[in-house]
Amino acid sequence: MSQEAQSFEPFASEAAYIHLNERMVDRVLRRIGSVQTIRLLDVAAGTGLLTSIAYERAKEAGVRLLSTLLDLDLPALKQARKDATADDAEYIFGSADHLPLKQKFDAVIFANGLHLLDEDAKVQALQETWRVLRPGGVFAMNTTFYEGAYPEESKPFYSRWMRRAIVEINRRLPQRSKSEKVQAMEWLPAIGYKELIAKAGFKVLEMRERRVLLSQAAVRAICAYKEFAKGALHATDEDANDASQALQAMVQQTFRDLKMKYLPRNWLEIVAVKA
Numbered sequence: 001m002s003q004e005a006q007s008f009e010p011f012a013s014e015a016a017y018i019h020l021n022e023r024m025v026d027r028v029l030r031r032i033g034s035v036q037t038i039r040l041l042d043v044a045a046g047t048g049l050l051t052s053i054a055y056e057r058a059k060e061a062g063v064r065l066l067s068t069l070l071d072l073d074l075p076a077l078k079q080a081r082k083d084a085t086a087d088d089a090e091y092i093f094g095s096a097d098h099l100p101l102k103q104k105f106d107a108v109i110f111a112n113g114l115h116l117l118d119e120d121a122k123v124q125a126l127q128e129t130w131r132v133l134r135p136g137g138v139f140a141m142n143t144t145f146y147e148g149a150y151p152e153e154s155k156p157f158y159s160r161w162m163r164r165a166i167v168e169i170n171r172r173l174p175q176r177s178k179s180e181k182v183q184a185m186e187w188l189p190a191i192g193y194k195e196l197i198a199k200a201g202f203k204v205l206e207m208r209e210r211r212v213l214l215s216q217a218a219v220r221a222i223c224a225y226k227e228f229a230k231g232a233l234h235a236t237d238e239d240a241n242d243a244s245q246a247l248q249a250m251v252q253q254t255f256r257d258l259k260m261k262y263l264p265r266n267w268l269e270i271v272a273v274k275a
Contacts, residue, residue, distance in 0.1 A: 011221040012049050016212045020267050021111055024140055025053045027206065027271050028107050029061070031138045037064045041105045041132060043096050043125075044113030045069035046076045048084030054109075055086045068101070070094050097124035104134040115145040115187065116227065126200035133274040139202055142269040145228075147189040148209060151264045161247070161254040162232065169233050169246035176242075178234040190268050202272035210269055213262035216255050223247040 011017055032038060038058055042051045051067040058065040068090045071077050077091050094100045096110065097117060108129045117125055129139055150158060169176065188196075194207055214222075223229055226240050235243035255263075 011218065011225060012046060014218040014221055016214060016218055018049065018053075020142070020210050020212055020269075021050055022053050023210070024111070024142055024269055024271070025050065025057055025109070028109065028138050028140045029054070029057055031205070031271065031273065032106055035063060035106070037066060038107065039103070039105045040065060040067045041101070041108040042067055042069045043108060043110040043129070045071045045080060046073065048080035048086070050109050050111050051080070051089060052083070052085045055084075064088070068092060068105070070096070070099070097121040097128060099128040099132055101132050103132070105132055105137060106134060107138045107140070108133055110139075110141040112143050114141050114193070115143045122196060123200070126196060126202075130201050130274060135274055137274045138271065139197070139274070140269070140271045141193070142267050143193070144265060144267045146187045146193065146268045148268065149187070149266050151211065151266060154264050157254060157258055157260065157263055160257065161250055164250040164254065165233060165246045168249055169235070169239070169243055172242050172246060173239060176239055177236060193268060193270060197270060197272050201274070203275045204270060204272045206269070206271040208269050210267040212265050212267055214265055215262060216251055219251050219263055220248045223251070
């Protein structure tokens with residue numbers, strides 16, 4: 001079944017995405033160490049997956065988690081109020097590059113969202129993160145939209161998939177106008193993210209690239225991410241749903257042609273500290 005292009009949330013419910021974020025949260029909590037209470041800022045929180053993971057982990061350790069979930073997607077925040085498993089949580093409509101916050105946090109997590117900001121906004125968001133973190137506080141981010149996301153063995157899949165999807169969207173919209181490449185597709189290399197974080201004043205403790213195996217369902221789910229669909233097929237906002245559906249329609253056949261069960265993809269993860 002095709003999903004309309006809206007947000008990253010359809011993919012965020014996939015087991016592969018949940019697992020890699022569990023591992024990132026575990027590293028953050030270990031870096032914070034033995035405390036009774038953790039104040040967490042969950043940036044680009046969506047429907048609250050990272051807060052839910054952190055809450056369950058903290059609960060197991062007998063630690064109280066006070067989470068602030070921030071996002072520019074108001075419907076997602078409203079859904080987070082229902083979905084997030086957190087006893088003490090605050091939900092704020094706001095932007096990462098202008099945090100409407102004065103309190104200090106023990107940790108800030110920015111999951112698969114920093115790539116959406118333009119260059120200046122990335123710098124500003126990291127400066128804002130630095131401002132609201134306490135000394136010794138931990139910052140963690142990950143993204144699958146960076147140079148290096150595609151392992152070499154995955155490139156034949158993407159090449160064939162995109163060719164077919166272009167044919168399909170042109171069949172659906174023969175008079176469509178191509179847009180400029182959207183920000184989600186303007187990827188930085190891993191070292192670029194590391195340098196941005198270091199320039200903001202953080203000490204980078206860990207940088208790793210995690211290999212994830214995506215099922216057909218997971219690949220179709222990522223197609224429902226509006227910015228991915230637009231960037232992959234150079235579609236306009238008006239054509240985003242058609243781009244998403246064209247991509248989804250070609251997933252199964254491409255897997256079959258290449259006799260693949262899973263599509264490998266890399267996630268970049270960086271953990272840093274406010275020295």
